Structures are given as structure tokens and as C-alpha cells.
Amino acid sequence: MCPAPSPTPEPDPPATGQNVTSGAAVHDLTKRFGPVQALGGVTLDFPGGQVTALMGENGAGKSTLLKILTGDHQPTGGRITLEGQPLTLESPARARAAGIRIIPQEPEIIPYVSVAENVYAGALPTSAGRRLDRTELRRRVTADLDRLGFTGVLDPDLLGSQLTPAQRQLVEIMRAVTGEAKVVAFDEPTSSLSEHEVDALFRLIRRLRDQGTAVIYVSHRMQEIFQLADRIAVLRDGNLVGVQDARSTSVDELVRLMVGRDLSTMFTRRRADRGRLVLDVKDLTTEDVRNVNLQMHAGEVVGLAGLVGAGRSELALALAGDRPVLSGTVTLDGQRLRHGRPGEVIRAGLGLAPEERKAQALFLHRSIRDNSSLVVLERLRRLRFVSRAAERKLVQQYADRLRVRAPSIEHEVRKLSGGNQQKVVLARWLARKPKVLILDEPTRGIDVGAKAEIYQIIADLAEEGVALLVISSELPELLGLADRVVVMQNGRVTGELGHEDATEEAVLSLAMADDIAGVTPAGASS
């Protein structure tokens, strides 16, 4: 079951195009999608026993490179070698059999099947007569959960459809590392994980590396890269612009390589006085959220912190009118909001950019323009006819500001890279400029340059009097942005910290208040 150790990892100096006998390598790899050159001749090796980080702006070609390695895409040109032997990967099944695994950017989970069956899908244990052997399945899944350190985070009996984004990610990870893996690639695995799961994941990655597996790690989070990586390869516009030794490079150096210019990565917002009360939430209770009280003022940025499953996204959806409210009230600028009618809530002035871009926000077969303008159409229309010129101008403005990378705003959203899709979701709501804007994980999968721009836009909106509620699992980001931080656990607000008191330790201790106090969390399913 465990990934077998491959031949002794060789202590390669970090460089490209080397002849290595363990791990995988790509040689002069190119990939075109119609007019878009996603990869322009990349030569790079991924030696066994090392973590090679892959960095680059949104749309630089990272996911494309990984998808070629796993047989999802066929390269336009170039070669792939595994353990020095040439390899053609005509299908994902072939790549899997060869020992190349990926944890994709967007997890693919079978909805009405248990976690255990999701993990072993395609290789379920059977007893005589091909009957599913449930005892063996349970034994295996418990053993694997334990081995990977996910026990307690992931209930093997939950159905795929009941999983949170983090749990879906964990299922993908389990899938990838069962069986014998020679190369394991992680495409932004932590973007939906919280601290706790990230720790478990990092332990797992280090163990894989020590066993001689070649690990490829894609992320936009500098901190993680420096914790994990042995070497860092940077892509820009589909070309390799440098491979750095993780011990001797710096954040600034990497940013310069990625973006092609210097960039301040630190963000601190100038804080203004809070304005009038705009959102007043009283004793709000839904299926997943209990007795939440929250007040927001014009021009204020409130951070919402908590571990995965704390109910932050559920609270956001409840405020947006998309969850049945059991008791309590939500008042926006004096108007009581009814639940079950997201349209009314939006018209009253509350917007939510939801957490899961593909499932909850995007129309993949429509253009960037259509996707971005959806909630501002009523401002762009005359007699119900949408003014195309005004629409184009508005969308172009936000696409430029957020640095959406595409041939034009008429490009279909499904053809964009993950980070660029996220930018389209943000553009939609930033263009709307509601009185209260909830951003659920706004910078998930977004590159450093665009992140800085998003922070600036958030600050500008606050300046203009918008009240913002920002949910983020990246604590430093939240602390840098927020005027105060509200912390949740198990569906309840466990505390609130002013900007001065909001340190990572203080937030975390509130986020785990119950566990620390030894209280058994009720409703353990959340």
C-alpha cells in the first residue's frame, strides 16, 4: 500500500535538463490551445527524493505542465521521461499505472458515494463473486486515514456530496498516494485547507519525499514554498525563467522572476473611522450556524476567521439569503432581509462572492464578459436591452485591474487558468459595489501580483463606504486587511478581536476554543 521507495535518491544539485535516473523530467515541452501558447518549450526535471516547487503567475502554465504529466493533455511537442526512460502518456490511466499521480486544482468527487469508495474507486476490494468487501474497505480506509494523519478530519462514511472543499481535497490526496507512486504532483493543494490539515499534508509530503518520491508542488503561497521546497522552478508566459535553490533564494527574487518587476508583498491598510451601521445580524440560526450576532459598519473590513467546518461559508450563504433561517434576523440598512430569495438580498445591497468558483459562481461555457457583468446588467440596460459598449468598457476595466490573462474578454471562462477564473468571480462582485460585500476566500489560487491588486481594491471599496466581510484561511492576509476579526467555531462566534489584539495566536486560540476548553463539539458533522 505504501509508496515503495524508489532507488536511492541522488543528491542532485538543483539544475535543469540533468540526466537523472529517479523521478521524471520533461524536455522541450510545448503546448498550444488554439491561439494560446500555454507552454513554450520547457525543459525541467523532477528528481526523486526532492520537492520541486512550481511557481508563476496565473496562466503561466503550471497546471498545463502537470496535466501533461498525468496524461490529461497531450503535449504539442517535446518529450517526457520517467526514471530516464522515455514515456508516452496517452491517457490518465496510463500515467497512473506508470506511477505518476496528481492532486488536481479542482477536486473531482463522486457525489453519492462514500468517502471510502471515492478513495478506492476503480480498485475496490472485492470478495468472491465480485461482491464489495465492506470490512476490507473499512480496514483499508481506516489504516490509510491513520497513516496519512487525517483521522478525525475525514469521516469515511460521509457521502461525496456532503464534503466541504477541504475534505474533497483530502479525498483527492488519499486517492493519489494509495498504491505505488513515483511522482506525486500537488496543484495548489492548500488553497482550501486550514492550518491543521496543512500540517498533516506537509508531514505527508515530507514522508513521500524521504521515501524517494519525486514531489511537484504548485502554490502561490510563499511561506509554504519555503517550508517545503528543495528547489523552486519559476514559469512565466509558458517559459521556464529560472530554477532556484530554496535555501539561497528570497521572496523578492522569486517575485521578480515571476512578475518581471519588483513588488511589495506586504500589505497594510490605512484604517478610517467606521461609518453608520449597515448590517445588523441578530441571533441568526440556521442548520449549520447558531446564534450569530454581527454588526457591520460602512467603510469597515471585518475578517471572518475559523478552521475549516467552522461555519464561515455557511454564515455567508445564510446572509446572502441562500439558506433557510431557523430563527434570528438580518437587517440591512433598516430593511429586514427575507431568506430564500438571494435576488432580493442582492437588490437590497448585499453581495457574496462564494467560495467554490466552479460550482457556485461560474458559467464555464460563457465569456468573461457575460460572467463578469451578470449582476450589473440591470445598471447597463435600457428597456431591458443591455448596452454592449458600456458592458465591454466596465468588464474590460476590471479585467485589466485584476490582470485577467486571456486573449480577450470574449474568451470562454472554462479555458482560463484556475486563478484567472477566480478573478472573473471577483470582477463580477467588485463591479456591482454593493453596500455589504462578502468575499469568501477571495485570493484562493491568485498570484502575488493580482493579490496585491485585490487588497488595494478592497481598501478602495472600504474607503468608498462599502462594508466588507472577508473570509480567508490565510491568517496573515486576514490580519493585514481587517479592522477587526470575528472568529467562529462549530457554527458559533467564539470571539472578536480588534485590529491591535488580532494576532495569529489569539485568533487560533479562539478558533479552537472548544477543543482547548475540553468541550465536546455538538454537531460533529459540520
Added chain:
Amino acid sequence: MTTITPQATKDAPPGQGAVGGSRTLLSFVGGQNLSLIGALAVVLALFGILNENYLSVSNMQVIAEAATITGLLAVVQTVVIICGGLDISVGSQVGVASVVSAMVFTSTGDNALLGVAVAVGVGVLVGVLNGLVIVYGRVNPTIATLAGLAAYKGLAQLLSDGRAQGYVLNDDIFVFLGRGKVAGIPAMVWILIAVAVAVHLLLTRTDIGRNIYAIGGNDTAARLAGININKYLVAVYALIGVVAAIAGILLTARTGSGQPTSGSEGLELKAITAAALGGCALRGGKGGIGGTLLAVALLGCLENGLTVEGINSFWQNVAQGALLVIAVVIQQRRSGERAVGLPT
């Protein structure tokens, strides 16, 4: 620095920036419909060679008139498919409207306007009923309208006792609708053109159209963007009811009397075939009127050609079924669907 985008300057195909006046025409026809135009040209050329009368103006008029009723239904079928639904009761709805228009006409002392108005009113009711069953009964659209297919056919037969009803060709309005010409083009065809242009503008130029595409593309996202999905679905089915009623009235005008089933049975198959052939994705969110109309023309020319050549109608059914499958296969190939699992 703008980032839309370095690639555009470097890699955009020449001419992409220079889309001006031809843009609207292209967007109406749709790039992917070029293959339909090609197929149409082949069909026209083939039957034109086989039969010298095939390409005559009078035969073209026959084709256009015969295709009008299918065309109307295909146009609204396109709308409902785009928003993720389906309506297989359209043929039966046409039968109801045809019978109602003729019976009201005769029983009100030959009041054509009243006959038309009541037929349209009944169409709205039937459409709204479909919508309500789907939305509030939470019934899958295919099942709900399959029930409608049977029930409305029965209704038309009950109303008419299963026989053709009334005679309407003593009235100028019906004569004009069925036989009249404006600028050398049959009145019926003008009606189709008017409906098609209106629906095309609705889909492409208004916020309503955008919302319809959104609902079919991703209903969760549409809901979170504040679109009242239920309202839209009921309205779309009501629109189908209205247009199916118009088609029923035209059927009455063409045949001279109210027809419970003849002339309307099987229309749902033709309408859905045309929509699919025209590029509608049956899972919703994709499609357009231009493609559908081209497909209607293709089907009409093919059917007429086969008839002119004396090929029996059983074969025509086979050909039509085959076309539907071929259309969807081509569509799936083009969209790069992976050949794994049940297709959507």
C-alpha cells in the same frame, strides 16, 4: 500594465481584431454553424441535380411553408433547452390550439380574432401548467412534458371527438395566414421570421436572455447571482405555450380546419432534432436561434427532396433519427468531451 493580454498581440489569428460589421452576421450565424451551411448546400445541390424543379421558386415556397410550423417550435425549444429544460409536449400543444381556434371560430359565428385569441390564451395556460408542475412539483422536465404529450393529445381528441373541426377558409384572416403572401414570401414565413428575430434579440441582447443562459449553464451560480429561477422557468414554458398556439393556428389556417393530431404528431421530435442539430447542448447553457433555423432549413430541404424523389416516409423517419444522433455526436466531438462514462 494591462494583461488582456500579451498573447493577444503575439498569437491572435490575423483579422481577429478587425471584426466590425460582419460581426453581427457572424454572431447570428455562429462560427460553428458553417458546417450546417455546408450540409445545406450539399443537400440543395444534390436534389437540384436529381430534379430540375427542386430549386424552383415555387418549390422553395413549399419547403418554407412546410418548415414554418417546425421552425416556430424549434425556436422556442431552443430557448427551453438553453435554460436546461426540454418540452416534448409541443406537438400536442399545437393540436390543442388548432382544435380550439377552429371550434371557437365556428361557435362564435365565424369570429376569427376570437378564435385566435382564445387559442393563444389556452396556450399560455397549458405552458404555465407545464412550468408549475416542473418548478413546484419538482418534476423532471422530460417526465413532466412526456405526461403533457399524452394528456394534451387526449385533450385535443376529447374536445374534437377525434375528428377535424370546423371550416375556416371562408374567413379572410385565416386565408391570409394560410395562403397569403407579402412581398412574394408566404405570410406564415413572415411570422416565423418575426418570432425568430424577437427571440434572438431576447436571448442575445437583453438581460433576460443572459439570465436564461445562466440558469442553464449553472443553476446554483444563477441562484446566487440573484436570478429567480422559478419565475424564469414558468415564463419560458408559457412562451412555448404561446408560440405552440401560434403554430396551431397556422396549422388550422393551412389545412382549413382544426386538427387534433394530424399535422402535429411528431413535431416535438422535429423541433428537438433541429435544436440539437443547430448546436444546443442538451445539458443547457449553450445554443442559439441562428443554428436552429439553419437546422430547420436543412431538415425541411431534406424532407422535401426525399418526398420529391419518391422515397417513402418510413425512410424519412429513419433519416431524421439518424440525423439527430449524428448531430449530437458531432457536437460532443467538437466540445472535446472525454469518452468516459455516461454522456451529459
